[in-house]
Amino acid sequence: MRRESTPEQPGLPDNSADASGLEPERSEALAEISRNHYAALVRFLSVRTGSVEDAEEIVQEAFAKMLALDRPGTISFLASYVWRVAVNLAIDRRRQRKLQDQYARSLPQAETREFSAESTVEARERLAIVERAIGNLPARCLEAFMLHVLNGLTFNEVSREMGISGRMAQKHLARALEYLQSCLDSADQIGSAR
Amino acid sequence: VNDRDEESRPIDRWAEAVGWYSTLRAADEKDLTSTVGRAWQDWYADAQNRRVFDDVSRLLAGRDLYRRRSRPRKAELAQDRYDLSIPIAQWLGANPKHETKKRRSPARGWWWLFGGFATAILLMVVTLSPLRFRSNGVQGDSIIYKTEVGGLKEVHLQDGSRITLGGRTKLLVAFSGQRRSINLIDGQAWFRVVHDTARPFIVTAGDGTIKDVGTAFLVTRDSDRVIVTVTEGVVEVSARQRLLISPATDQELTPRPVRAPIRISRSEQLAFGDNGAFGSIMPTDTRDATTWTRGRLTFDDQPLRYVIETVDRYSSRRIVVDPAAGALRFSGIVFADDISEWVQSLAAIFPVTVVQGGAVVWIEMRPPSVVSR
Numbered sequence: 127m128r129r130e131s132t133p134e135q136p137g138l139p140d141n142s143a144d145a146s147g148l149e150p151e152r153s154e155a156l157a158e159i160s161r162n163h164y165a166a167l168v169r170f171l172s173v174r175t176g177s178v179e180d181a182e183e184i185v186q187e188a189f190a191k192m193l194a195l196d197r198p199g200t201i202s203f204l205a206s207y208v209w210r211v212a213v214n215l216a217i218d219r220r221r222q223r224k225l226q227d228q229y230a231r232s233l234p235q236a237e238t239r240e241f242s243a244e245s246t247v248e249a250r251e252r253l254a255i256v257e258r259a260i261g262n263l264p265a266r267c268l269e270a271f272m273l274h275v276l277n278g279l280t281f282n283e284v285s286r287e288m289g290i291s292g293r294m295a296q297k298h299l300a301r302a303l304e305y306l307q308s309c310l311d312s313a314d315q316i317g318s319a320r
Numbered sequence: 321v322n323d324r325d326e327e328s329r330p331i332d333r334w335a336e337a338v339g340w341y342s343t344l345r346a347a348d349e350k351d352l353t354s355t356v357g358r359a360w361q362d363w364y365a366d367a368q369n370r371r372v373f374d375d376v377s378r379l380l381a382g383r384d385l386y387r388r389r390s391r392p393r394k395a396e397l398a399q400d401r402y403d404l405s406i407p408i409a410q411w412l413g414a415n416p417k418h419e420t421k422k423r424r425s426p427a428r429g430w431w432w433l434f435g436g437f438a439t440a441i442l443l444m445v446v447t448l449s450p451l452r453f454r455s456n457g458v459q460g461d462s463i464i465y466k467t468e469v470g471g472l473k474e475v476h477l478q479d480g481s482r483i484t485l486g487g488r489t490k491l492l493v494a495f496s497g498q499r500r501s502i503n504l505i506d507g508q509a510w511f512r513v514v515h516d517t518a519r520p521f522i523v524t525a526g527d528g529t530i531k532d533v534g535t536a537f538l539v540t541r542d543s544d545r546v547i548v549t550v551t552e553g554v555v556e557v558s559a560r561q562r563l564l565i566s567p568a569t570d571q572e573l574t575p576r577p578v579r580a581p582i583r584i585s586r587s588e589q590l591a592f593g594d595n596g597a598f599g600s601i602m603p604t605d606t607r608d609a610t611t612w613t614r615g616r617l618t619f620d621d622q623p624l625r626y627v628i629e630t631v632d633r634y635s636s637r638r639i640v641v642d643p644a645a646g647a648l649r650f651s652g653i654v655f656a657d658d659i660s661e662w663v664q665s666l667a668a669i670f671p672v673t674v675v676q677g678g679a680v681v682w683i684e685m686r687p688p689s690v691v692s693r
Contacts, residue, residue, distance in 0.1 A: 166364050170357070173344045173377050210353045217349055253385055262412060264402035265392040272391065274342075275383050277640055279680070281342060286679035293335075297404055300334035305408035307375045 155201045156193065163205055164189075171216050181216075188212035252310065259309040263302050270298035331407075333369060337376040340364075349464075388643045391682060466490040467507070470634045470656065472613065480514040481521065484613050486540075487633035487656070495519075507633060508540040510551070510613060528592050531556045531581070538609055542629050545593040548584060551606040556581035557590055559598075617654040624648045624670075628683070635659045637681050644685040645672045 164185060171181035188211040192204055199207075263271060266288070273279045273287060274295070285295040340360055347356045364370055392400075402411055465485060467473045473485040477493065479500060485491065489507025493500075497519070502511070504525040513521045515534035523530040525539050526546040535553025539546065548557055558581040582598065584590050589604040608618040617634070619627050625646030632639045634656040648670050654662045663681055667674045675682040 163361075166361055169364070169370075169374060169377065170344065170360065172381070173341060174352075176381060178381075206353070209357060213349060213352045213357070253382065256379070256382065257387060260386065260389075262408075264408065264411070265396040265400040267402065267408065268389075269392050269397065272389060273680070275380060276386060276388060277638075279638060280346070281339075283638060283679045287677045294404075296335045296338050297331065300331055300338050301404050301408055303338065303376055303379050304331065304334045306379055308407065308409045 155204060158201060159192075159205050159208060160189070163208060167209065167212055171212060174216050184212055184215045187215055251313070255309055255313050256306050259306045263305065267298050267302040267305075270295055271302045274299055330372075331404075333372045334376070336363070337369065337373040340373065341376050341380060390642055390684070463493045464490065465493065469636065472615075479516065479519070482512045484510040486612055489633065504539050504541045504546075506541055508538065508612065508630070510536070510538045510610060512536040512552075526592070526594055527559060529558055531558070533583075537584075540630070542626055545591055545626075547589060547591045549589045549604055549606070549609040550584050550586050551610060552586055554583055554585050556583055557592070558582070559592075611653070612656070615656040617656060619650055619652060619654070621649050621651050624650050624683075627654075631659055631662070635663075635681075637679060639663060639681045639683065641683040642685060645670065645683050648672070 167185045167188070168178065168181045171184050172178045175181055175184070188208050191211050192208045195204075195207070260268070260271065269288060270284055273284045274281065279287065281292045281295050284299075285292040288295060288298075290298075340363065343356060344352075344360060351357070364373060401415070402408065465473065465475050465483075467485045467487060467489050470487045471485075472487070473489075475483045475485065475493075477483065477500075478495065481500070483491070483502075486508035489509060490505040491507075491509055492503040492505060494503075495501070500516075500519050500521045502521070502523045504523060511521070511523060511532070513532040513535055515521075515532065521532040523532075523539055525541045526544075528546055528548075530537065530539060530548055533554040533556060535555055536551045537553075537555050538549040538551065540549075548555065582590060582601070584601055587604060587606050589602045589609070591599040593599075604620075608620070611618045612630075617630055619630075623646060625641050625643075627650045628639050628641045628646070631654055637660070639659075660681075663674055663683070666672055666683060671686045673684050673686050675684060
């Protein structure tokens with residue numbers, strides 16, 4: 127089973143200052159920001175928007191805006207600029223999307239159509255593995271998972287409901303998720319051994 | 321317990337990741353770029369943290385796909401001997417009898433996926449066109465108004481329009497020279513609009529947009545549907561359109577409507593779901609529709625799960641209804657200041673059990689009773 131691919135870096139200029147028309151200093155600064163912040167930004171925004179694809183689009187747009195700055199300033203200024211812009215762009219998209227929509231956008235785009243059937247199967251298998259694993263959770267871990275993940279209760283509410291501390295509620299969920307992931311991982315291993 | 325000594329254990333990394341995930345989702349926008357965002361970036365810079373966090377966010381991103389389940393029974397909870405000290409996989413290996421419990425295969429999840437596949441093909445067609453999509457973004461100033469549980473709030477907008485927000489409701493107001501945009505993110509609101517042909521008043525909720533044609537109307541945003549009720553004048557409801565931006569000029573293009581807007585007049589109501597399905601226009605009593613602004617929640621033959629969603633916006637304790645009980649239909653009035661009484665009474669009118677938890681009240685279908693012979 128394939129994992130979600132790491133986000134591609136946007137087409138930032140490398141050291142070829144002549145070709146890009148940028149001073150070397152600036153292109154180095156941009157490359158550094160891209161290296162240090164791109165993946166983190168995409169992950170961060172995917173948590174907020176619920177979609178990796180949306181997150182990537184937003185981050186690319188934010189980087190494009192940063193590239194368009196007349197007077198870019200220091201690296202730390204640029205880094206915080208790109209975060210601020212990305213978060214602002216993400217606010218617009220915070221609306222929950224239809225889950226079909228969400229799922230559809232996790233598929234490859236049109237030109238790789240033949241792969242989409244394959245990844246549908248993968249996503250389906252993945253979901254089936256997780257569902258089965260959820261069914262195996264010990265009762266209290268299952269309860270924490272249900273309350274927080276399926277019913278959207280905060281950790282505070284979960285802890286009051288289960289009569290444990292917030293930290294313990296968090297730990298129940300942590301063990302549950304660790305287990306779900308271990309089931310996915312071992313399915314991966316079996317898959318690649320075949 | 322000394323936290324420092326445990327720091328290297330993988331489970332604590334998982335617990336931290338879980339905590340960060342919920343913090344990021346809940347954080348205010350302004351904190352994301354400052355305090356919260358920075359602290360998270362520092363934490364995420366660690367390669368092992370990153371790996372665990374990525375796993376956690378992938379698993380939790382599927383939250384809408386996972387099958388809804390019944391709560392574990394009291395007996396199951398009492399018998400649970402797992403104490404978190406070792407990973408669950410390891411523990412199950414040592415206690416194999418637990419695993420023999422068979423659960424039904426996730427039939428519902430599969431159907432969603434097929435639906436998703438169909439949509440995927442549709443989207444592929446769409447992405448072939450050389451247009452860039454942008455969500456309904458408004459660049460200028462935008463203000464978020466929100467209320468807590470049970471809170472009602474009256475907002476006077478700069479154009480003279482007024483909005484009444486229901487309990488646990490959140491909406492975003494963004495005015496520009498061309499339009500007055502509102503995004504109802506969650507909850508219910510009653511809009512009384514000062515008409516301005518030059519600046520249409522547009523409410524977005526779920527996958528629909530509601531455009532006023534000089535009017536007052538109510539919008540309720542439930543978890544997977546939107547209800548529009550007109551109390552005065554006329555509105556037009558259309559499936560939501562994203563802004564299309566031309567890549568050449570970066571100008572906004574006029575989008576082709578997916579379907580003709582539906583006009584709803586006074587005393588009419590229309591519901592549309594997140595699955596794109598529109599209901600038909602139903603006659604409704606406008607007085608009933610606005611009673612919530614005076615602390616009375618009125619329902620007419622609604623599935624209990626939607627009733628609970630609304631009531632929950634006014635209840636100090638969260639109310640959770642199991643899927644079977646959620647399908648029961650309810651008509652009647654609930655007083656916002658007397659919710660716990662009402663929840664108790666459900667056991668008398670429906671075949672349900674009301675279980676009082678600490679922070680949560682559970683409404684569960686009563687198990688089929690043994691017929692006495």
